Amino acid sequence: MQDQPFRVIVIGAGPAGLYLARALGAAKIDYVVLERASSAFLERGNHLLIFPHTVRLLHQIGLYDEAKKRSYKLSGKIDMTKSGYVLSDYSMWHLLQERHGYPTLPIQRYDVLEMLYKSIPSREQRIKTGAKAISIKETDQGVEVELEDGTTETGSVVIGADGVHGITKKYIEEAVSKTATESTDTRWLDIPTTSQYCSIYAEGTNTKKIPSGIFYETRDTGRAIQLGADNDMLRVIMYKRLPQQMSGSVSYTAEQMEEFAEALFDMAVAPGVTLGEIWPDFHKHTARLVNQNEGFTKHWHTGRVVITGDASVCTSSVNGLGVNCGLHSAVALANQLQKAVSSLAGNPSTESLREAFARYQHIRGGELQAIYNQAYSSMRQLTWDSWKDWFIDRFLRRWIGSDFLVRKYLNPLICKGQILSYVPFEDVPAPLPWRRTPEASANEDKKSEPLVVGQAQ
Ligand SMILES: Cc1cc2nc3c(=O)[nH]c(=O)nc-3n(C[C@H](O)[C@H](O)[C@H](O)COP(=O)(O)OP(=O)(O)OC[C@H]3O[C@@H](n4cnc5c(N)ncnc54)[C@H](O)[C@@H]3O)c2cc1C
Known part of the structure; x- marks a missing residue:
């Protein structure tokens, strides 16, 4: 399989899997996405909050206007007790847009999936629906995924974007439990x-x-x-x-x-x-x-199998960050994979893939641990789980003030958002600078445009 072109098998066409499809396509990496459901977008009813750094990711792949069309404008947030007594009234969403340039978009999960799916070139061939993965095999040469219908897919790498109860993280847990060195790693949370x-x-x-x-x-x-x-x-x-x-x-x-x-x-x-x-x-x-x-998976990868999105970390929806985190993890993973593949003439070895996946976990793990802990506490504070939670939510949060909390936690989190390092584009101007921008800037791309047009790519 080392002689075959590099090919990624993504399991799961949720938001993380479909964003990965776009990211791999942009990196000119061959891929297929396997989805067990009969369509990539079936269910209506569930709404997601897409925060400014994730709207920026949609902008980078040309979906900003489409996302705005499918959303509505948010301005303020009102916190109340059960009797309707207003504890605070804060123009949170308006201020986030003022600081980061992009709005926060409330949007149907269905719309996110449909929009991503329809933007994927050759989607009928790339996204296989009714394709339930049931087992993964990995050798030093490549991977093989067995499907419920008896067929198999072969490739170089498996990315599990198969959600919270997916098979990929179970495969990794079993594989890692057989190697003593990795199982002693204590850097990451390990929460079933x-x-x-x-x-x-x-x-x-x-x-x-x-x-x-x-x-x-x-x-x-x-x-x-x-x-x-x-x-x-x-x-x-x-x-x-x-x-x-x-x-x-x-x-x-x-x-x-x-x-x-x-x-x-x-x-x-x-x-x-x-x-x-x-x-x-x-x-x-x-x-x-x-x-x-709620859970945090400690082991995110082996040499050729890796997880992302809810498969690696899932938080309650209380802070509305789940899908946001999933897309930023997918982007960090795509960046590492693109580097590993583009820096070599042939296919990367198992060891260099393992290193790329370890870098991806290193980049995302620390940030997600902080987000996981924050979401865990927020859920309990909102539902007054203990007298301490009640006190924090009912009084301390009000004394500190919403603006202070947003400046301390949310603004820095948004500024640190991932970006596809190999896809040039121009941000919406904003007073708070982004920590990460594409390595190839939009200006450089413009300068090289005539050359690119004249070359067979
Ligand atoms: C009530 C609720 C409200 C939420 N609100 C928000 C919000 O406001 N903001 C936010 O950011 N997040 C929110 N979330 C969280 C968000 O929905 C998840 O974080 C997000 O869907 C995770 O995306 P994913 O692609 O990692 O996984 P999933 O969305 O779970 O997608 C996994 C995909 O893999 C497929 N799959 C699984 N196993 C297999 C297999 N063996 N073979 C083939 N395919 C397979 C599944 O069918 C599915 O399509 C909310 C969640 C809930 C429950």
Whole structure:
């Protein structure tokens, strides 16, 4: 297989897998994406917050205008108690855009997937749907992935973007447990994935005319609600502490979802409006009750197999950073892979791939540990898990002030966003500088344009 052209097999066509497809294509690396579902974009109802550094990643691959079209404008954030008493009212999203140039875009998961999918050249050949990977084999020469339908895919590297319960991280855990040297590595968190909270996500019609562009967050003991609205639509995520910690993949019935929602009917979703008053306005066929997963995988790679996105680190959705983290990890991985492949005349050896993957984990691991810890605490503070959490959320956070917290944590996190180092482009101008910019700048690209046109690439 060393004699074959370098080929990547991506397992999973979620946001991380599809962004990787674009990134690998831009690096001129051959790839295929395997997705077990019958389509890369099926489910409606789940909303994601795409923060400015991730909007910048969409801009880099030409999807900024498309993302704005599929989104609506956010301006402020209102924190409330269950009675609708306003604890703080802060023009958070407006200030983020002022500082970073890009807006924060609330957008359907469906739209993110469709937009990415439709931007992939030769997508019908590159993205194989109904293709469930069931096992991975790795040698010093390459990899082989067996599919449920009995076929196999061969390549040089497997990237597992197969989510929180995927097979790739299980493969890596087993492979690494056989090598004593790697299993003694204590640099990274090692937290098995479990669920202590469950959530309903849903969208509905804004019949009560809740003001557009505000992100409302209501807190109470063991439960919480986040709601966003534009003139026509409502998007909600509700949280409830589970009676006991759970692990593995769990599905709930429509009756269980109704029961969960009823337990939150008395809570305000916006000043003067309770969940009970608007629950009939939600589209129940797309609403889901799901467990919130939290976990940090210690081992991200072997020599030829590596994980990214939720497969490596998953946080609850409370800070809205999961998909953002996944895309930035995918970009860091693509950068390392592109360097490893482009710096050699032939295919990189297993050892040089292992080094590239280790660099990727080194770049992302530390940052994600901080984000994981922050999201873990935020979930518990929002649901007043202990008297300390209640005190922090109810009083300390208010005394410190939202602007201080955003400047201390969110602005630096956004400034450190990844960027595809080999894809030149021009940022939207912003007062806060980006720590990472493409190595080949847009100006250099413009200068070399006539040469590139004249050459067979
Ligand atoms: C209620 C809720 C709200 C959220 N809100 C936000 C938010 O506001 N902002 C945010 O950033 N994040 C949010 N998240 C988190 C976000 O959805 C995840 O972080 C993100 O989807 C992870 O992307 P991924 O590509 O790593 O994995 P996934 O989205 O899980 O995709 C994995 C893909 O792999 C496929 N797959 C799995 N196994 C196989 C196999 N064996 N063979 C082939 N294909 C396979 C799956 O079918 C799937 O398509 C939220 C999550 C939830 C549950």
